[in-house]
Amino acid sequence: MRHRNHAPKGLGLAATTVLALTLGGTPALAAPGADPDPVPTLVAGQDTATPQLVTGLTEAAPGNPADAARTFLAAHPDQYRIDPGQLTELATERTPEGGHTVRFQQNRAGIPVLGAQYLVHLTGDGADQRIESVGGKYFTGLSTPTTPTVPTEALRALALGSVTDPQVRAKATAEDRGPVILPGGTGRLTRHFTLHGSAPAAGAPLVREVYVDATVGAIALTDEGHDPYTLDANDTRGTAPATGPAPATGTAPDAHGRAAQVNIARLPDGGYQLTDLTRPATITTYDAAGRDYNDINGGIPADLPPVHSPSPDFPPGTGGSGATDAHLDAALVYDFYHDRLGRSGLDGKDGPINAVVNVSDGGAPFANAYWDGHEMVYGGGGPQYYPFSVALDVAGHEMTHAVIEHTANLVGFGQAGAMNEGLADYFGNAIEDNARGLSMNDPGAALLGESLCRTGTPEACAQRRLDDHRSTVDDYLGAAPGLDGGGQHLNSTIFSGALWDIRRTLDPLTADRLVYRALADYLTPTDDFVDGRNAVLAAGRALHLTRAQLRTVAAAFDAHGIRAGWQQHLGMDSSALLRDTSTPTGPVAARGHWVMTSGDPAGKGRPALFTGSTTEPGTPVQLSPDDGRLHSWPATDGSSAVWIAVGTDTQGQWGMEVLTRSLTGGATRSLFKSAGPQQQPSEVAVCGDDIAFKVTDYSGGEGRTRILLSHAGGPATELPLPDGHQVSGLTLRNGILAWSESWTANQTQVFTPTVYSITTGQVTARFPTATPASTDSTLLVGNRLLWVETPTDRTRPSSIRSAALDGSGITDLLPADAPARPTLGITASDQAVTFEADSTKPTNGWTNAALPKLWQLPLTGGTPTRLSCNRGAQYEPAADTATRVIWLDATPGRTDLVSRARPTTHTC
Incomplete structure (x- = not known):
């Protein structure tokens, strides 16, 4: 989820003055010449008129905390712009200092708004209760319909x-x-x-x-986050019944064969099982005995009993399976959160904590561990790894995800996902270091998962290390949404590294309480890194940290580049046309104009089809009508646009429609309307008076493909296409239509780039391709046809082919030693060809250098060079005139539409 920056109405601040604004209370002001307070007094909201954080409040608020919080917000409508009727109380938690935090969920017509949680923090009790701070996300511009129209x-x-x-x-x-x-x-x-x-x-x-x-x-x-199932305190699946078993102690070997004392339960039949009844949260451990991990997801199977033994001394297999370690891990994690941080179990309600060990991946070793929303699931290891329950930091990491789900519930995407992982990193290591009595100066204190490997050093085995000194400016991996949920694991140690520095600088107990308070009382689901910084600092103020300690916390975030505006220091060599966009498809461009579906740049409406300049940011112009449908998948020739609308029309019928409109305005014209969901148009193309598109009809089972062509404003008519032939990559230019045609012959799929003359109504050329090979990204450029040819047997690399429209002169535009080759298609102007070179995961892990990059070469062929040195993912390119290209760029930790006039002359 992405949101644009818009200062809330009525909360504008002068850049050269100290904040002097009253929001239902009086924020503390710094005296002239005094050290600036590192805790922000006011943080403006994004895409909302409600402030995201206000601290330093002192207004009296007696009574029930939730009622007092509602009354406070209702009493200051001009400052907070919150309708209390849209708030549902999620939780009211007692703070260690004797106050309360009330967490509200925003709803509209009873429907929850994703990530919209607002928190009110109160100090004192009774008549002395006061509002201390407020913050979170509440969206003031929502007006979307609340009745679905699709079954x-x-x-x-x-x-x-x-x-x-x-x-x-x-x-x-x-x-x-x-x-x-x-x-x-x-x-x-x-x-x-x-x-x-x-x-x-x-x-x-x-x-x-x-x-x-x-x-x-x-x-x-x-x-791509964690399973969002929540623990239910009344969910007793797989746990011992309330009556019958009695608390007992026994011994069991761990995975290394060392005897350990375990809390167990004695059963009515005289046997024993790994159920710890000594804590408010019942802890039970199960052995999957090699069952596939998919058998466990969503709950423990009824036929899988807890690990049991006829005597209180459990057999060696209990250690070999990882059961003993898992049982002890759960107890240690519970004790850390309960005794050190005052939390009642993973769900905050002392719900049961279950673990299943020794799962496999289809019978093969499963080298992983995870929290599935109900229980911990541990792989049994294998030749390289011990059972994954051996690593207490890994167990603590995964069980912390359960804590996160029941507090801030950070989404598993982008910076929020990286904070989700980073907080789990932090507490996983803190739990292990605390249990083992490790000093923060111990070389292994910052390593995560270092004890998993059967051979090798801890440093080589560690999955991550929290002292890797990564920062946003130097190390943020600008992953596209399709990779690791926008980099949630790849960027986690930037945030956890800052937290770990705080733990190293402050005493560990203070740091643990600080980070937990930020998680439980200040963070909300879609927060980013800077929001996380502000949450930790606000939590520090609530915990009464000294000014020096708060400066230490701020310095740790500064050292990791987590401060407002960090994206401005990344050295990008492209120009941003549209910042922080969200789009179901990439842009198209021609003759100085781009067309793309995006969220409304003005923040006033739902996603729509917009057009703008490829050279200047400007204000995009909306092309699509506001009819409640999704308008996307466009094509443009620089004068008009063609696109597809999907949704329910004014007659209440759901379907898909092909629409066209001039970029300068005028009426929107319909070219085709599906007779029902079985007809699906796609792949539109336009050049002047000619518009072509593909329609796939699924009414007969397997899809039948048709090409429809509208000429000079006339109705769309079907072109002849042999039965069983499929087409892709429609391209249109100056009375010529081309595509890649495929069919099956002698049990082999054949691909042939095809040229069709609109004037004569005949196919004028088919280009033979090497077999077996597929073709993609067919493009008409000038008087030539281009396409990407990829051998399906992988015996040779992909190539960019060029040929005259009469079928002659086939050449390969890339030399044999080309430094990059297309993996996801091409785009071209009359001067240059640009392609995206994707990468498979490197052996040593993802780096910015391995993320997709754009390359360009002359239309006549030659050695490609990098288009841009932007370090993050560059994808969905669209060629404009000459050598200018626009594309989607994930370098700054968001998705921007950017532009560049020519390839870089620097070595990236």
Whole structure:
């Protein structure tokens, strides 16, 4: 989820003056010449008129904390712009200092708004109770319809369709979690599904949060986060009954064969099981005995009993499976949160804590551990690894995800996802260091997972290290949304590293309480790094840290580049046309204009189709009508645009429609309207008076492809296409239409770039391709046809082919020693060809250098050079005139639409 920066109305600040603004109280002001207070007094909201953080308040607020919080917000409508009727109390927590924190969820017509949580912090009790600070996210511009127009089952099918692997999709399930409004502009009504399934290539189960637009039927957001199931304090699946078992102690070997004392339960039949009844939260451990991890997701199977023994001395297999370590880990994690931080278990309600050890990946070793929303699941290790429960820091990391779900509930995407992982890193290591009595100066204190490997050094084994000194400016990996959820694991140690420096500088207990207070009382689901910094500093103020200690905290964040405006120091060599955009497809461009679907740049409406200049940022102009449908998948020739609208029309019928309009205004004209969901248009192309598009008809089972062409404003008519032939990559220029045509011959799929004359109504050329090979990104440029040819047998690299339109003169534009080759298509102008060179994961892990980059070469061929030295992901390029290209760039920790006039002359 992304939000644009807009100063809230009525909260403008003069840059050269000390803040002197009263928001339902009087913030403390710094005296002239005094050290500046590192805690921000006011942080403006984003895409809302409600401030994100206000500290230094002192207004009296007697009574029930939740009621007092509502009364305070209602009493100051001009300052906070909050309608208390839209707030639902999520939790009211007692703070260690004797105050309360009330966490509210914003709803509209009873529907929750994603990430919209507002918190009110109170000190004292009774008549002495006062408002101390407020903050969070509350969106003031929401007006989206709250009644879905697409059937739930259709939305479920779309959610499942987001899984690209057909084998994974066939076995996946979609749990309906109800309607959710996505913020931004007027908002967007969606239905939230949690996908579960097997994703062996990822090394962990498929768990994907998918939000499908409930008014148009299109994917609005995906979140590759943790399973959002919540613990229920009354959920006793797999735990010992309330009556019968009695607390006992016994011995069990750990994974290294060392005897350990364990808390167990004696059963009525005289046997014993690994159930710890000595704490308010019952802890039970199970041995999957090599069952597949997919058998465990969503709850412990009824036929899987807890680990048991006829005597209180458990056999050696209890250690070999990792059960003993898992049982002890859960107790240590519980004690850390309860005794050190005052938290009642993972869910805050002393709900049961279950663990399943010794799972496999289809019978093969499963080298992973995770919290699935109900219990801990540990792989059994293998030749390289001990059982994953051996690592207390890993166990603490994963169980901290449960704590996060029940507090800030940070989403698993982008900077919020990186903070989710970073907080789990921090507490995982803090739990282990505290239990082992490690000093912060110990070389292993900052290592995560260093004890997992059977061979090698701890440093080589560690999954991450919190003292890697990474910063936003030097090390932030600008991953596109499709990689690691926008870099949630790749960037986690930037945030956890700052927290670890705080723990190293302050005493560990103070740091642990500080970070936990920020998590439990200040962070909200979609916060970014700077929000995280502000949350920790505000928590420090609430914990009465000294001014010197708060400066130490601020300095730690500064050292890791976590401060407002850090993106401005990344040295990007492109020009931003549209910042912080969200789009279902990439941009298109021609003759100085771009066209793209994006959230409203003015923050006033839902996503729409916009156009703007490829050379100046300016204010984009909306092309699509405000009819409640999704308008996307455009094409442009620089004078007009053609696109596809999907959703429910004014007659209440759901379908897809091909529309066109001049970039300078005028009426929107319809070219094609589907007769129902079985007809799906795609791949539009336009050049002057000619418009072409593809329609796939699924009414007969397998899709039948048709090409439709509208000439000189006339109706779209179908072009002849042999039965069984499929087309892709429609391209149109000066009376010529081309595409890549494919069919099956002798059990082999054949691909042929094809040229069609609109004037004669005939195919004029088909270009032979090497077999086996596929073709993609067919482009008409000048008087030539370009395409990407990729051998399916991988015996040679992909190439960019160029040929005359009469079928002659086929050449390869890339030399044999080209430093990069296209992996995701090409775009071209009359002077240059630009392509995206993707990368597979490097052996030593992802780096910015390995992320997708754009390369350009002359239209006549030659050695490609880098288009831009921007260090993050560069993707979805669109060529304009000459050598200018626009693209989507993830370098600054968000997605920007950017432009560059020519390739860089520097060595990147």
